[in-house]
Amino acid sequence: MPKADLNVKGMVKNRHLSKSISDVGWSTFRQWVEYFGRKYGKLTIAVSPQNTSQNCSNCGQKVQKSLSTRTHICHHCGYVEDRDINAAKNILQKALSTLGLVTVG
Ligand SMILES: [Zn+2]
Structure with missing residues (x-):
């Protein structure tokens, strides 16, 4: 695999x-x-799902949360986002990085 x-x-x-x-x-x-x-x-690009829910899509720091925590609140940079949208941004970033692309902002 x-x-x-x-x-x-x-x-x-x-x-x-x-x-x-x-x-x-x-x-x-x-x-x-x-x-x-x-x-x-x-x-279509398959990416490793590791830490896509835990990492902050804004600053990259790890923000541990349980499955029941539905809002991502970053204690490092103050970024607040729906848990799934934060994960989706991390997944997109991972996929783009495999192509040599990096999102801005
Ligand atoms: Zn952050």
Whole structure:
């Protein structure tokens, strides 16, 4: 398995995540995303999910939070964002960095 793949086995061991992940079937989901990316001529990039929820997308510092904490509040730079949007920004940044691109702001 390439390093960038989602750690499905590890995530399923987390009892809070296991049911939803098993229901969705991440491997199948990823195959769909890649299939539709090819079909519509869009680039798809798998990135390591490590720390995408924990790191601040504004300053890069780690901000530990439990799964129930839905708002990212950075004690380092003061950045406040919805947890999932903060993670999405980190994921986008990781994907762009594999292309040699860096977002500004
Ligand atoms: Zn920050």
